[in-house]
Amino acid sequence: MSPNRLNRRFALVRRPEGMPVAADFQLLEEPLPPLADGQFLLRNHYASLDPAMRGWMDDRPSYVPPIQLGDPVRALTVGMVVESRNPDYPVGQWACGMNAIEDYSLGGPGRFTNCVDPDAVLSVTNYLSAVGTVGFTAYFALLEGGEPKAGETVLVTGAAGAVGSLVGQIAKMKGCRTIGIAGGPAKCDRLLRDYGYDAAIDYRGKSPEELTEAIRAAAPDGVDVHFENVGGEILDAGLLALNQRARVVICGLISQYNSDPYPTRNLWQLIVKGARMQGFILTHYVPRIGEAIPVLADWVKQGKLRVDEHIEEGIENALPAFLRLFDGTNQGKMILKIA
């Protein structure tokens, strides 16, 4: 490796309060350490930007340790091995793993990095979308957490989002009637046109009562599976439309990642409906990801599963690209092109 090769790293230098701002981060340039035996160097081409990353920036106990101040922001990346002292990861091999927003990541023992085959998908970026964490999340959260059955009604919030758009399509493949909730007419158009939803509801400008009414109108037979990506008033409204024995999947609560938790008022509906609310975290399904990869890759390659990727370019644009997840201006899975 060239000793003067520099690694640009998008580092967290201050814990954000609420929505992250530029002063919370710094683009460091650091020399790369020499490879130890068993290590390899991955040139990151793309990084996945996900709402969960906001939680990792806080200094509170969670399912993964907080990002340490001064460390680069943790992210799933896909890239190519450019130097290697590990025969399982030869130079030229594509690999995907939990790394960070940086030009180069070190791989090797104790790191989670898997070799991937670009020819099994339409684009190598698919390993950050439909055949990556959002795809695995949609697949396991819907099928295991929601247990949808043919003929049932599945409601998805954040339905035009990276996870939601896949959930709607998978539910449809399982023979369900699908209703999507999203913000604004453009997203609602995409629900019907691109993701095959049977009905679309624009939550903007609606009071919680109006939202409940809209759900009831779109789901006259009630909702059997409520797939929640947003939380807040939308979840509260949806709880009132549940059928007996309904399943609520709590996959994300993006409306409150930058604020105090929203107070949910309608939990009593779980009792009167005998309904279940299943929190979903992908780490519990890591041992089963091997089941999902060939299924999802096949759906993508055959065109059965449409995946929209919103790719922004340049590591220097990491923050504005990340913030699109929260202002709703992203159009598909947010991905940062690093090289």
Next chain:
Amino acid sequence: MSPNRLNRRFALVRRPEGMPVAADFQLLEEPLPPLADGQFLLRNHYASLDPAMRGWMDDRPSYVPPIQLGDPVRALTVGMVVESRNPDYPVGQWACGMNAIEDYSLGGPGRFTNCVDPDAVLSVTNYLSAVGTVGFTAYFALLEGGEPKAGETVLVTGAAGAVGSLVGQIAKMKGCRTIGIAGGPAKCDRLLRDYGYDAAIDYRGKSPEELTEAIRAAAPDGVDVHFENVGGEILDAGLLALNQRARVVICGLISQYNSDPYPTRNLWQLIVKGARMQGFILTHYVPRIGEAIPVLADWVKQGKLRVDEHIEEGIENALPAFLRLFDGTNQGKMILKIA
């Protein structure tokens, strides 16, 4: 039947706002109609008083229709058949069913009434407690909703209550470590002395943060099953102490039956723990009650399951007896002795 026999009926005449008051009810005296073919007359000896009855007094859609104004308050009762035109329910037969707080209930086609055997239990009132709805609730909600495994920690709120005291004992029989939360030192003493809890927490005078700390101190390995009878701040505090893959059973939210729903703030814990929240309603388990009856009756008769019954006398005392469920002055399953 004597044509001049009068039936005293504890009728709902106005929908309560918040806590029920005397003017919401009236003790009617009505003549009994003659029996049609297939009908029988049950002399009610005892009526079960349950928190769920408060919900039936409201005029809102739920899992059972609201009590109509002018109708007696719906209740599970146990009594003896005193007149019969139904060979399956001969005079002298004890029976238990969903009837009302009244001297006599009509049984027959379309009514839910089962013959019961007083010799299979310690007292016929057990069919309103450990071998009645609270027993079935504790049994199915804990075992099916909570799926406790030997060695796990089970936290029960309302732990000295009718359901909670049974839940703690059943969890103990399944090999779990049990922690009970109740209000006041007297109830906490009973948790340890009478119901075999391994630890007791008095929620009174504790802030939500202090309650979370107390739970963490009593459950250093975390909570695997959270059995909720109370709701509100206690549930919020408990959500912070859950283990990965924990199961929360929402069996009752008695803290809010007479008020607006409490806003739950810590639902995000379900995501980071990959935890499940299962609402419990007994109606979904009615087809399986036959499994539970012999098990519960056997536990009671053998003294393995202690059941405390708080019996108040006289139909004219129905309201004050019912209100004891909400001010916490009942000591065991509330039962009203009618005859």
